[in-house]
Amino acid sequence: MSQLLAIDPEFEARCPPLTDEEYQQLEENILEEGLVLMPIIIWNNTIVDGHNRYKIAMGNPGVEFRTHEKFFDSRYQALSWICKNQLGRRNLTPQQKKYLIGQRYKAEKEMHGGDRKSENVKSTDQNDPLISTSHATRARIAEETHTSEGYVQRAEYYADGVDAAEEVLPGIRDDLLVGKYKPKETEVAAIARASPIDRKELAEQLRLTKDDKDKASATQSSGKHRRQDYQEIETAYEELKKQDKKVSEDDALDSLRAAVRTMIRVCNNFIENFPRLVTEQAYKHKLVEIMQEAKSYIKELEGDAK
Structure with a gap:
């Protein structure tokens, strides 16, 4: 009798799905052998590798499988x-x-x-x-x-x-x-x-495909979103200033973190829309020169923290 195993949705989601053709081929191989050759890897009776093999075995009475237990300290x-x-x-x-x-x-x-993120020890x-x-x-x-x-x-x-x-x-x-x-x-x-x-x-x-986007929002959506990218950096600080005096340094750090991520997204948007910024040496040199300002600022902060 085959062992009943648990399937954890989060664990299964980390395993890229097989194509229909791959799944069919796997099933044919298993049925031809009459058993699952590779053991199904489990932890606390929960599958961590072999979800497809297990489903095929359970869907075909008589097909046996083996398990191999792994031991982990945590989820x-x-x-x-x-x-x-x-x-x-x-x-x-x-x-x-x-x-x-x-x-x-x-x-x-x-x-x-x-x-x-939820602790006051950042x-x-x-x-x-x-x-x-x-x-x-x-x-x-x-x-x-x-x-x-x-x-x-x-x-x-x-x-x-x-x-x-x-x-x-x-x-x-x-x-x-x-x-x-x-x-x-x-x-x-x-x-x-x-x-x-x-x-x-x-x-x-x-x-949406690129053509869909070009037809639907070439002039409106992309321009709107790009403006939003710029505005988010300003808004992060402005919203913080509007809050009451209970705002702490930790809240300020959260806003700064969001602003930095937005800045990175803005930079990536420019690079994606203007690839010559990184493919042509002259432009790339200027780009790096601009970003050196951020690097210099970080070094200055590191010096102040010592």
């Missing part, structure tokens, strides 16, 4: 393992790879205590253990996945956006990750930062 460690395991697949799309790296980074940060001090750990985690994942720290950070924003879109438009996650729709990375990431009432509309726009 986040299990999520990290799932992401790392799936990243070993050879047929991942660029979107699936980015999503998995982003989810792995999120899980491993939580393994070390998360970002403490700090910009480079010696803060949590900030140092987060940086070390990002650097390690970048090295192991042959990417960069910037890529890992953007992957987290992308993963958040994909999940936010899935919450309001079930099924769109798989469509995005297999490349059925190919919106800009910043458009996906923006959904997680949008207000709940705007998320569904933004998620639906991810399904």
Whole structure:
């Protein structure tokens, strides 16, 4: 008799789905053998790898399967393992790879205590253990996945956006990750930062092709959103000033964090719309020169913090 196993929706969502053809081929192979050759990996009787094999076995009485138990210290460690395991697949799309790296980074940060957004212990001090750990985690994942720290950070924003879109438009996650729709990375990431009432509309726009967007909003929507990008930086501080005197340094840091992320999105929008800024050396040199102002400012802050 086959063992009854639990399926955790979050665990399963970290496993890129098979195409119809791949699923059919897997089922044919299993039925031909009469059993599932590869063991189904479990943790506390919950599947962490082998969801499709399990479903095929349960749908075909008489097909047996084996299990292999993994031991994790926490749910986040299990999520990290799932992401790392799936990243070993050879047929991942660029979107699936980015999503998995982003989810792995999120899980491993939580393994070390998360970002403490709700605690009154935030700090910009480079010696803060949590900030140092987060940086070390990002650097390690970048090295192991042959990417960069910037890529890992953007992957987290992308993963958040994909999940936010899935919450309001079930099924769109798989469509995005297999490349059925190919919106800009910043458009996906923006959904997680949008207000709940705007998320569904933004998620639906991810399904639009470039021609659809050109016909519908070439002059209106893109201009409006770009202006919003600029305004968000100003609004973050203006809204803070309007609040009562109970506003704390922690609240200020939250607003600053949002402003920095908006600035990054604005920069990415310019680069995406004007690719010569990075492909032509003369423009790239000027771009780097401009961004040096931010780098100099950070160095100045680091000096003040010592």
